[in-house]
Amino acid sequence: MTPEARLRTLEDREAIRDLIARYGPLADSGQAAAVARLWCDDGVYAVGGMAEAKGHAAISALIEGHVHQKLMTDGCAHFLGPVAIELTDDSAIVIGYSLVLRQGDKGIEPWRMSSNRWTLRRTPEGWRVARRDNAPLNGGAAARALLSFS
Amino acid sequence: MTPEARLRTLEDREAIRDLIARYGPLADSGQAAAVARLWCDDGVYAVGGMAEAKGHAAISALIEGHVHQKLMTDGCAHFLGPVAIELTDDSAIVIGYSLVLRQGDKGIEPWRMSSNRWTLRRTPEGWRVARRDNAPLNGGAAARALLSFS
Amino acid sequence: MTPEARLRTLEDREAIRDLIARYGPLADSGQAAAVARLWCDDGVYAVGGMAEAKGHAAISALIEGHVHQKLMTDGCAHFLGPVAIELTDDSAIVIGYSLVLRQGDKGIEPWRMSSNRWTLRRTPEGWRVARRDNAPLNGGAAARALLSFS
Numbered sequence: 131m132t133p134e135a136r137l138r139t140l141e142d143r144e145a146i147r148d149l150i151a152r153y154g155p156l157a158d159s160g161q162a163a164a165v166a167r168l169w170c171d172d173g174v175y176a177v178g179g180m181a182e183a184k185g186h187a188a189i190s191a192l193i194e195g196h197v198h199q200k201l202m203t204d205g206c207a208h209f210l211g212p213v214a215i216e217l218t219d220d221s222a223i224v225i226g227y228s229l230v231l232r233q234g235d236k237g238i239e240p241w242r243m244s245s246n247r248w249t250l251r252r253t254p255e256g257w258r259v260a261r262r263d264n265a266p267l268n269g270g271a272a273a274r275a276l277l278s279f280s
Numbered sequence: 281m282t283p284e285a286r287l288r289t290l291e292d293r294e295a296i297r298d299l300i301a302r303y304g305p306l307a308d309s310g311q312a313a314a315v316a317r318l319w320c321d322d323g324v325y326a327v328g329g330m331a332e333a334k335g336h337a338a339i340s341a342l343i344e345g346h347v348h349q350k351l352m353t354d355g356c357a358h359f360l361g362p363v364a365i366e367l368t369d370d371s372a373i374v375i376g377y378s379l380v381l382r383q384g385d386k387g388i389e390p391w392r393m394s395s396n397r398w399t400l401r402r403t404p405e406g407w408r409v410a411r412r413d414n415a416p417l418n419g420g421a422a423a424r425a426l427l428s429f430s
Numbered sequence: 431m432t433p434e435a436r437l438r439t440l441e442d443r444e445a446i447r448d449l450i451a452r453y454g455p456l457a458d459s460g461q462a463a464a465v466a467r468l469w470c471d472d473g474v475y476a477v478g479g480m481a482e483a484k485g486h487a488a489i490s491a492l493i494e495g496h497v498h499q500k501l502m503t504d505g506c507a508h509f510l511g512p513v514a515i516e517l518t519d520d521s522a523i524v525i526g527y528s529l530v531l532r533q534g535d536k537g538i539e540p541w542r543m544s545s546n547r548w549t550l551r552r553t554p555e556g557w558r559v560a561r562r563d564n565a566p567l568n569g570g571a572a573a574r575a576l577l578s579f580s
Contacts, residue, residue, distance in 0.1 A: 238390035
């Protein structure tokens with residue numbers, strides 16, 4: 131690779147990591163429109179067992195919906211783990227965990243732990259999420275299937 | 281940007297991420313002076329609801345204090361999440377979560393979950409923390425306010 | 431440093447971070463051989479208080495063993511934290527946390543929290559783990575000792 135291509139690869143990976151690191155803070159502060167703008171216009175957020183939202187309005191609605199608003203009122207963190215990234219020109223696959231923690235009556239409770247497989251796309255505005263699949267790590271096959279690149 | 285400026289941006293972001301990743305291990309092994317040196321000489325660590333420490337001596341004292349030493353004796357991890365970084369020449373704003381876990385009688389307990397907003401400054405010795413604001417994610421406004429860059 | 435050396439340093443750190451981010455997803459999806467291949471042929475995985483595995487067959491056997499398979503059946507995440515990296519030409523020391531979460535009868539339980547010190551080596555196939563030391567953060571000296579680079 132040329133130095134230019136190597137620089138660009140590093141910048142792409144850095145941008146992707148930063149994009150994903152913004153999800154939790156935006157979600158937990160209720161910035162629904164900004165959460166949605168992490169996705170492409172036609173992006174999909176498939177929350178295993180709960181919802182499949184397509185497009186900015188639907189993704190915003192997840193944040194504005196009862197389940198998420200209740201979590202925010204209680205106190206919550208959408209705590210993500212480090213991500214593994216496979217980059218191919220203008221798209222990328224990213225794998226990582228998410229852990230939703232909730233302030234409960236008796237202390238802080240891990241409320242949902244999931245595997246996540248993100249498909250990202252380079253757009254004129256930068257990297258955006260084309261699809262995020264999320265599945266609870268409950269021993270079932272769905273969550274395990276998200277943990278492989280192929 | 282020139283290739284030189286692009287390289288430097290990547291190096292800055294890498295250095296910032298590495299600096300923040302050192303907080304937990306230094307704190308949980310009781311290296312109080314080394315924790316303090318992550319901050320500028322006049323740096324501030326504002327721990328929401330607990331303390332506001334300014335300068336190396338005061339930050340060291342947090343690590344050497346009763347609350348932290350008791351956590352260490354019990355067994356604890358200051359487990360941080362990935363960070364989102366906004367870099368502007370010689371300063372940066374960084375947003376991320378922290379989760380303090382404690383070994384209790386009945387197992388490992390999430391003891392405190394917080395949002396964090398770090399202001400970093402480039403110094404002759406490298407990137408250092410000018411200010412870290414931390415607030416417990418308990419449903420209140422303080423923690424949410426730390427989750428935005430502006 | 432020359433621009434070439436600076437690029438290479440960034441690429442090395444990126445590759446190291448990505449390698450470590452793959453451990454959890456591979457382990458929690460039971461890809462035993464792929465987990466083992468994160469290590470050098472003669473690599474060591476020392477799991478404090480549980481096992482010391484040397485070489486690919488022994489590391490695979492940890493993943494295929496009863497304890498890990500039971501965790502997977504229950505639902506688990508080997509959730510790692512961000513890492514601090516010290517790089518020296520063809521080797522690196524990496525420090526970070528790991529938290530194993532398990533789906534229990536009454537909810538998700540943090541099952542094991544540990545400090546980790548990884549020694550990585552550059553090989554013809556890329557960065558690989560020469561040794562990973564892991565120790566439970568239970569207040570004892572073993573886990574704290576892993577939290578320093580020297």
